Amino acid sequence: MSMSATSKTAKCPLCGKPESPEHKPFCSKGCKDRDLLQWLGEGYRFKGPPADPDFPEEV
Numbered sequence: 001m002s003m004s005a006t007s008k009t010a011k012c013p014l015c016g017k018p019e020s021p022e023h024k025p026f027c028s029k030g031c032k033d034r035d036l037l038q039w040l041g042e043g044y045r046f047k048g049p050p051a052d053p054d055f056p057e058e059v
Helices: 027-041
Strands: none
Touching: none
């Protein structure tokens, strides 16, 4: 039972291109920066209680 080389290659989580060792797990600096901007711009969120009970949760 053998696996093809394409199935062993890790892919960029944003665009699906093969990952680059220099920018792992992303394929390029562009995808790496886009992911960082998602975190900084609150594009990624985890459901849970507000960190500060005096600060109401946005709906």
